[in-house]
Amino acid sequence: MSGQGKDLDRREFIGRAAKAGLGVAAVGALAWWGYDGKGPDATSGAAPSVKLPSYAVRGRERRLAIVKSSHRVPALRAGLEALGGLGAFVGAGQRVLIKVNAAFASPPALCATSNPELVAELVRLCKKAGAREVIVTDNPINDPASCFELSGIGPAARAAGARVMLPHPAAFASYSLPGGRLIQNWPLLWGPLEGVDRVIGLAPVKDHHRSQASATMKNWYGLLGGRRNVFHQDINGIISELGRMVTPSLVIADGVVSLARNGPTGGSLEDLKPTGTMILGTDQVAVDSVAVGLLGLSPSQVAWLGLAQKAGVGTTDYQALKPRLVELG
Amino acid sequence: MKITTARRISQAFFLALFLWFCVVATVGERLWQLRGWPVNWFLELDPLTGLTTLIAGGSLYSGLLWGAATLALTLLLGRFFCGWVCPFGAMHHFIGWLGNHSKDPKERARRNAPHPAQQIKYFLLAFFLGAAASDLAARLLLGQGAAFAAGAIAIALVLAATRKGQGRDFYFIAVGVLLALWAVWSMAAPRGGASLLAGLLDPIPLASRSVNLALLPLADMPLRIAWPEPRFYQGAAMIGAIFLAFLLLNLWRPRFFCRYVCPTGALFGLLARFSLYKVGKREARCGGCMDCEALCEGACRPAGRLRPQECVLCLNCLSECPESAITYRPKPSAAGEVAPDLSRRRVLAGLGVGLAAPPLLGLGGLLGPNWDPRLIRPPGSLPEGEFLRRCLRCGQCMRVCPTGVLQPAGPSFGLEALWTPVLNNTIGTSGCQPRCVACSHICPSAAIRPISLAEKLGQGEYAAQGPIRLGTAFVDRGRCLPWAMDRPCIVCQENCPVSPKAIFTRVAYQTVISGLSAGEAGGGELAVSGRALRPGALATGDYYLVAGEVRARIRANTNAALSLEPGPGWHTPTPGSPVAVQVRLQRPYVDPARCIGCGICQHECPVSGKRAIRVSAENATREPRHSLLLKGAGPH
Ligand code: SF4
Ligand code: SF4
Numbered sequence: 001m002s003g004q005g006k007d008l009d010r011r012e013f014i015g016r017a018a019k020a021g022l023g024v025a026a027v028g029a030l031a032w033w034g035y036d037g038k039g040p041d042a043t044s045g046a047a048p049s050v051k052l053p054s055y056a057v058r059g060r061e062r063r064l065a066i067v068k069s070s071h072r073v074p075a076l077r078a079g080l081e082a083l084g085g086l087g088a089f090v091g092a093g094q095r096v097l098i099k100v101n102a103a104f105a106s107p108p109a110l111c112a113t114s115n116p117e118l119v120a121e122l123v124r125l126c127k128k129a130g131a132r133e134v135i136v137t138d139n140p141i142n143d144p145a146s147c148f149e150l151s152g153i154g155p156a157a158r159a160a161g162a163r164v165m166l167p168h169p170a171a172f173a174s175y176s177l178p179g180g181r182l183i184q185n186w187p188l189l190w191g192p193l194e195g196v197d198r199v200i201g202l203a204p205v206k207d208h209h210r211s212q213a214s215a216t217m218k219n220w221y222g223l224l225g226g227r228r229n230v231f232h233q234d235i236n237g238i239i240s241e242l243g244r245m246v247t248p249s250l251v252i253a254d255g256v257v258s259l260a261r262n263g264p265t266g267g268s269l270e271d272l273k274p275t276g277t278m279i280l281g282t283d284q285v286a287v288d289s290v291a292v293g294l295l296g297l298s299p300s301q302v303a304w305l306g307l308a309q310k311a312g313v314g315t316t317d318y319q320a321l322k323p324r325l326v327e328l329g
Numbered sequence: 330m331k332i333t334t335a336r337r338i339s340q341a342f343f344l345a346l347f348l349w350f351c352v353v354a355t356v357g358e359r360l361w362q363l364r365g366w367p368v369n370w371f372l373e374l375d376p377l378t379g380l381t382t383l384i385a386g387g388s389l390y391s392g393l394l395w396g397a398a399t400l401a402l403t404l405l406l407g408r409f410f411c412g413w414v415c416p417f418g419a420m421h422h423f424i425g426w427l428g429n430h431s432k433d434p435k436e437r438a439r440r441n442a443p444h445p446a447q448q449i450k451y452f453l454l455a456f457f458l459g460a461a462a463s464d465l466a467a468r469l470l471l472g473q474g475a476a477f478a479a480g481a482i483a484i485a486l487v488l489a490a491t492r493k494g495q496g497r498d499f500y501f502i503a504v505g506v507l508l509a510l511w512a513v514w515s516m517a518a519p520r521g522g523a524s525l526l527a528g529l530l531d532p533i534p535l536a537s538r539s540v541n542l543a544l545l546p547l548a549d550m551p552l553r554i555a556w557p558e559p560r561f562y563q564g565a566a567m568i569g570a571i572f573l574a575f576l577l578l579n580l581w582r583p584r585f586f587c588r589y590v591c592p593t594g595a596l597f598g599l600l601a602r603f604s605l606y607k608v609g610k611r612e613a614r615c616g617g618c619m620d621c622e623a624l625c626e627g628a629c630r631p632a633g634r635l636r637p638q639e640c641v642l643c644l645n646c647l648s649e650c651p652e653s654a655i656t657y658r659p660k661p662s663a664a665g666e667v668a669p670d671l672s673r674r675r676v677l678a679g680l681g682v683g684l685a686a687p688p689l690l691g692l693g694g695l696l697g698p699n700w701d702p703r704l705i706r707p708p709g710s711l712p713e714g715e716f717l718r719r720c721l722r723c724g725q726c727m728r729v730c731p732t733g734v735l736q737p738a739g740p741s742f743g744l745e746a747l748w749t750p751v752l753n754n755t756i757g758t759s760g761c762q763p764r765c766v767a768c769s770h771i772c773p774s775a776a777i778r779p780i781s782l783a784e785k786l787g788q789g790e791y792a793a794q795g796p797i798r799l800g801t802a803f804v805d806r807g808r809c810l811p812w813a814m815d816r817p818c819i820v821c822q823e824n825c826p827v828s829p830k831a832i833f834t835r836v837a838y839q840t841v842i843s844g845l846s847a848g849e850a851g852g853g854e855l856a857v858s859g860r861a862l863r864p865g866a867l868a869t870g871d872y873y874l875v876a877g878e879v880r881a882r883i884r885a886n887t888n889a890a891l892s893l894e895p896g897p898g899w900h901t902p903t904p905g906s907p908v909a910v911q912v913r914l915q916r917p918y919v920d921p922a923r924c925i926g927c928g929i930c931q932h933e934c935p936v937s938g939k940r941a942i943r944v945s946a947e948n949a950t951r952e953p954r955h956s957l958l959l960k961g962a963g964p965h
Contacts, residue, residue, distance in 0.1 A: 105762045142758070144558070227935055
């Protein structure tokens with residue numbers, strides 16, 4: 001026993017030393033792996049950043065249709081017809097995003113949000129045009145789930161076969177507008193945009209105390225996340241940057257009934273004004289220039305239209321686009 | 330099937346049902362959402378919620394009638410609720426089993442032996458009943474005059490004196506003094522508060538609160554079933570920690586909460602002594618293997634003289650006794666029973682402390698001069714005094730609120746308001762939505778009474794009384810961008826949902842660059858000198874050049890020239906004349922006659938920390954004494 005004892009001691013020592021060595025190596029490796037001599041830099045923790053492509057349909061630029069009607073769905077159909085049919089914008093197998101205005105948890109009758117029947121009809125028409133998937137989204141101001149339910153947009157869109165996507169922290173990615181001043185490293189509602197081929201904006205025409213009017217360009221505000229309300233310090237600047245940020249396939253301003261005062265929330269039927277007009281087009285500045293007219297404003301009075309025009313988003317001289325006029329009565 | 334298997338199935342079923350109700354308390358129309366599910370059923374079955382709201386609030390609201398059924402069944406069957414229905418009990422049971430089933434039977438029998446601490450729950454019950462009855466008793470007393478006060482004290486002392494215990498004069502004195510204090514207080518302060526403190530430890534409110542405000546938000550974070558966005562509850566850590574602590578204590582003593590703490594169990598225990606059916610031994614003697622004691626959930630000594638008030642009807646003894654010596658029948662145990670060792674003095678002391686608690690809490694002045702303007706209660710809430718007499722702190726309203734604006738009040742609101750719902754307009758996805766009345770319909774005790782949308786909005790038959798106001802928004806001019814920092818904003822005005830808006834603005838032109846003088850005009854531009862401008866900085870549409878009394882909007886600028894959009898009356902200033910740059914500000918004002926206190930403005934204010942517009946509870950409809958305005962004295 002004692003003779004072997006020494007041997008065993010030695011063997012035991014070697015074994016223990018090997019274990020200790022492994023431990024030392026592991027500690028060293030962990031420290032090496034985690035070592036950081038500089039400390040974190042200022043951009044640490046930023047979300048991955050994304051780029052927004054243009055969703056414009058080639059050869060369909062500078063189109064505009066103005067429909068006079070007191071009914072929304074026929075107006076939409078007639079307006080699309082005047083632009084060459086929705087098939088001119090949406091092709092078979094495409095994924096289409098409809099950016100609605102679902103900002104407030106208020107019922108459709110108050111016209112503070114996109115009209116649900118209109119949303120449903122647009123969804124159906126996209127499907128008919130062959131769209132593989134139609135997504136309806138917005139990042140509302142009030143509670144998102146309530147906004148989509150109470151405005152009627154959620155149920156209507158789902159029933160028409162669309163996928164309704166509500167904002168969620170994981171759906172946002174960081175975005176910087178190339179050459180932009182305000183939209184830099186800002187959370188963008190990217191989830192619904194990811195992989196879509198077409199983007200259609202569908203917005204009601206509304207009064208807005210700070211920016212004078214809200215229509216299709218201001219509607220992209222709902223793609224921003226974060227504490228976006230700081231942008232109200234430069235409301236005209238942000239709306240024109242929004243116009244630069246999204247180059248849509250098509251925008252539709254619903255002014256069949258406009259929210260003519262107390263906007264953009266409204267809250268009473270008395271705030272509404274029948275203005276009998278739906279404007280559809282591929283130039284958002286032109287569409288909104290017609291839309292502000294429904295609120296008694298001329299495009300030159302509205303600072304954000306001027307800024308957007310200057311930035312090359314479109315033209316306030318909508319007559320230059322030779323709009324197709326449709327009268328439905 | 331063994332009876333204990335049936336019991337386990339029943340426990341699992343009711344626990345799953347309870348959790349299911351917590352999940353489906355989501356506003357919406359889908360199957361798993363609130364569409365007629367009786368999500369308050371467990372709260373209603375709990376008779377302590379009914380009893381305390383009845384005593385303190387004066388009525389047994391709606392579904393709380395279920396509590397009477399539970400009590401009636403208890404009189405027939407014993408504490409069936411604890412062993413077969415109570416979801417909190419099922420959790421304790423299961424964790425206690427996890428921690429103890431592998432232990433040696435002797436050790437288990439030791440842990441399951443009756444312990445004097447089991448009396449604590451009876452004193453807690455007495456305390457909570459006393460606290461609930463404080464106001465009622467004071468009113469009865471006042472009605473009959475001061476003689477009753479003396480009478481009550483005398484009776485208390487006599488009762489105490491009937492116990493022969495010597496050297497315990499302490500109790501006589503303590504009880505006497507407490508009652509005397511309370512009697513004096515109740516004569517001096519006729520409208521004192523009662524407080525439904527029972528909700529702090531009442532098992533179903535406790536479990537509801539913990540699951541609703543801590544467990545579910547945690548579990549839903551990755552799942553996103555109950556809420557599309559992560560849900561936050563202030564102070565949820567404390568609520569969750571207490572819940573966890575009670576669960577973990579089962580590892581030390583099985584059913585720790587049920588044995589020592591549960592005031593509802595105590596209420597059941599008082600009845601179970603007289604219940605028709607009871608667990609008990611057939612014969613006084615048995616083999617003495619003590620298997621039953623190792624399994625007894627209630628710590629009621631089934632092998633010896635049984636304590637029927639402690640028996641939770643787990644029926645382990647009955648099912649596992651190798652000699653089948655234990656039965657469940659309409660007869661006391663053949664080996665005899667032990668009544669709870671409740672000294673009258675201690676029960677009286679519990680009652681006395683309970684009676685004295687509301688006046689003591691009242692010294693904080695919450696219901697009086699020191700009312701807390703942060704206590705913005707959900708729409709339909711009763712006046713604060715009545716509210717506190719009914720609120721169970723169950724968290725159902727906070728669970729159902731679609732925006733998450735309803736939050737459990739933390740300790741800084743006072744013990745009497747701890748974990749009651751309060752609006753925190755900076756948390757959640759919005760303020761209180763004008764077109765929502767969800768909380769008022771889920772509230773199981775009508776602390777938030779059920780209101781209709783028409784009543785909330787002041788429409789239809791409620792047009793004359795106007796909308797329900799939760800409070801009033803106040804602009805903090807030291808933080809508001811247009812007021813304090815020369816920056817345009819009015820996000821609050823934009824988002825105010827009232828029509829016409831409760832926030833109006835007044836335009837102010839504020840000089841931001843002075844000391845300029847006009848230069849040459851030409852090509853639609855005006856040169857300026859005196860100070861270099863930042864190119865493009867004035868092009869936002871909010872800046873104006875002022876010359877004398879007239880202004881022109883600045884369209885664009887270089888460092889020394891402006892492009893202008895002339896306004897009415899504008900004429901090009903003569904070269905060399907002084908000009909200045911002004912910012913056009915719309916400054917927000919709140920019209921208190923219109924503001925409903927929904928807090929949406931506060932939620933949206935871009936001053937993201939301490940908001941520049943904040944709602945506080947002044948002018949809330951439910952407390953006329955906190956109203957702000959003189960009727961008919963406003964300009965509109
Ligand atoms: S009424 Fe207001 S506080 Fe109550 S649940 Fe609805 S949004 Fe929440
Ligand atoms: S709290 Fe008052 S001012 Fe603020 S949004 Fe609500 S109603 Fe308007």
